[in-house]
Structures are given as structure tokens and as C-alpha cells.
Amino acid sequence: MKVLELQGVTKTYLHGRVEVPALRGIDLSVEEGEFTAIAGPSGSGKTTLLNLIGCLDTPTSGSIRLGGRELSALNRTQLAYIRRLEIGFIFQTYNLIPVLTAFENVELPLRLLGRFSEAEIKKRVEAILGEVGLAGLESRKPIDLSGGQQQRVAIARALVKEPKLVLADEPTANLDSENGEAILALMRQMNEEKGVTFLFSTHDPRVMKYARRLIEVRDGRIEKDERR
Ligand SMILES: Nc1ncnc2c1ncn2[C@@H]1O[C@H](COP(=O)(O)OP(=O)(O)OP(=O)(O)O)[C@@H](O)[C@H]1O
């Protein structure tokens, strides 16, 4: 099943009066269960692309279909709902809420959805924290966790609602190579065990080698797209 389809997507930013073309016509189709890296030099458009797919920004032209729905046909409320329900985000800088514990950070997306009982929330959060290797650290706040552990909390937070698609913008950029590889191995494990579709950007060749599909972006265009 197709999770995502982009046709002729462009994005031009206006910087003062200067138009900055960030994406110059992206065609891309992602099937359920794929594990895809987007690679490319700084400024090539990786973050722009992930932000458009994640409903955080809108394209200048072209079509983005997520789970069969055309995003440009939806209003802000509908987009926010899709983002909450169907997309998990993992950020470079983890973006955990500092005053909340690991458990509370992970349960937050479920609480925001407002459709789960207390018992269901507890069960799901404990299960996913165990799966990412954080059993026993549930009551720690982010400041008392290592970078690698914080990123594991962020992965648990992205996965706890069982989204159709997980987007990650340079998820290992703030980690040393050992922790970076461990995070990729964990993402790949979640992909294989749960069938979650991952789309992540990276500069790092050590991270790219975990990808099953590698898309190379240059100057706002896809230059190469290979499955392996
Ligand atoms: N808000 C903005 N306003 C103006 N120009 C922007 C904005 N965001 C990005 N750009 C420009 O769009 C282009 C693509 O940027 P983008 O952040 O998507 O690249 P990237 O591949 O993620 O780079 P990096 O690897 O450094 O994160 C760049 O030329 C950038 O300067």
C-alpha cells in the first residue's frame, strides 16, 4: 500500500525580496514498510521536504498525498489532526519537554489524542519504553539521560501512537558514531518488527548504510533513488 505520494512538489521561500527555490519538482512514492534515507549536502532541501510531508509547511506547487488524501485539500485543523494521529516525528535535538519525565514525554501524544483509557496509556507507554531499551528509566527527566537515551525517548514518543509514517530529520546528528548507529539499528528493528514506515534525512554515511532505500537530493531535486 502506498503511504505517501508526491508529484511535482516545489517550495520557494521568500527571503526578503529574494526568492529561494528549495525544492524544484519532487516526485516520490513511498510504500508501507519502507525504510528510506534522504541524503544530500547542506541546503539541498532535506528539511524542507520532511516539513512538507509532515504537514508543518505547505508546498508552493505540486501535490502531496498522505494515505490517499491530498493535503492541499485539507484545512489547518484537519492537517493538525493528521499530524497528531498518523505521523511520528523524531528531531535532531530530541525536542523532549524538560520538566516531564521519560514516561510523561512518551504518554503526551496519547493524551493529546484523547481516546485512550488510563490503563491503556500505561500499558502502551511501558511497553514501548521497554522496546527501546529504557526499562527502569521511566521516571528520569531528559537532563538526567544521555543523548542516546534522550533520542530513544523521542523514538518511543514517535511510535507510541502507532503512526503510519515516522519522519526523522537528522536523528543522529547530535550523537557520537556509536550511539548514532545504535539509534539507527533501533529504528530499523522497529521498522522490521512493527512494519512502521520510516523516512529520515542524514549526512552520515554510517547511518545511510542502514537504509533499505537511499534517495539523494541535490539542489532541490532527486538525483538518485535506489533500493538495496
Ligand atoms: N525559512 C526559510 N527562509 C528562506 N530560505 C530558507 C528557509 N528554510 C530553508 N531555506 C533555504 O532553502 C534551501 C534548502 O534548505 P533545507 O533546510 O531544506 O536544506 P537541508 O538539506 O535540510 O540542509 P542541512 O543539511 O544543512 O540541514 C536552502 O537554500 C535554505 O537556505
Ligand SMILES: [Mg+2]
Ligand atoms: Mg536540514
